[in-house]
Amino acid sequence: MPASTATAGIVVLDKPADVTSNRATRRVQRLFGARAAGHLGTLDPFATGVLPVMLDEATRLAPLLEGGAKTYLAEIALGIATDTLDRDGEIVSRRPVPADAIDLLAAAIPAMTGCIRQAVPAYSAAKVAGVRRCDLVRDGRGAPPTEKDVEIASIRIVEAAPPRVTIEVVCGPGTYVRQLVADLGEAVGCGAHAAALRRTRSGPFRVEDAVTLDLLERAGAAERPGFLADLRGRLPCPAIDADAGALETLSHGRPVEPDPSGGALPEGGTVLVASGGSLRAIAVFRSGLVHPRRWLGPAGVPLGGVRSAVLSCP
Secondary structure (H helix, E strand, C coil), X not given: CCCCCCCCEEEEEEECCCCCHHHHHHHHHHHHCCCCEEECCCCCCXXXXXXXXXXXXXXXXXXXXXXXXXXXXXXXXXXXXXXXXXXXXXXXXXXXXXXXXXXXHHHHCHHHCEEEEEECCXXXXXXXXXXXHHHHHXXXXXXXXXXXXXXXXXXXEEEEECCEXXXXXXXXXXXXXXXXXXXXXXXXXXXXXXXXXXXXXXCCEEHHHCECHHHHHHCXXXXXXXXXXXXXXXXXXXXXXXXXXXXXXXXXXXXXXXXXXXXXXXXXXXXXXXXXXXXXXXXXXECCEEXXXXXXXXXXXXXXXXXXXCCCCC
């Protein structure tokens, strides 16, 4: 199927299982004919769900979006531990599931919420001296144990039918839900692995807004830009409209004075500049002036896909 004309924006992809995040991103890039593409928050190959894919100038919005909270549904398989902590790994232990497993699980949850230290899985893309930990393990060299600080806002048991239990996890970026599942299994006393993992939210993007690769591939070239995410109200900083003169000044790297009727702006804070329904620049407000930091090109990033929009500040 021929690629469409390149269009800057964000595609909220519902990533299928057994496809890497990088491969899914490249498929979206090819379908849209984009020069550049990137994704927010890597999903493991076996995992599904929300994978925001940024195209062309929208890749410059990554620093504004990559720190958002994420929500997952994880299916825990109690009693079986694997080396990768998920269904794709080799079984390393089998243990009986206690009759009171759900009570033990519920009792373990409070200690695993909040700011915690979490082990980084051996099978992960985290790097040791420039080499991914999973590559070290596969080459037989092993990965040294290491931990990181993560934020887990909540863990909720959604469905319990031992040995399978489904939990909902709300957490900050960089959290390894596979590791959380394994730790919960150890707390229960029988071990566990992630039998399924689905991300239902990544920052402002939710699975209800997501589109599948199959749908994108079936759509015509002219239809695909309509699948770009509506960004109005989803970006975590104030926004201002700019007229042609202000845009010209900003495009040459010079600051402009904002219209005071637009409301107060945070000193030293990031500000988005929009015109004609598109984001045109990322700036910083300092000493009463809007200073450009990143120019988003002559066309910018449409706030509402191919639909024009009147910008409203979050």
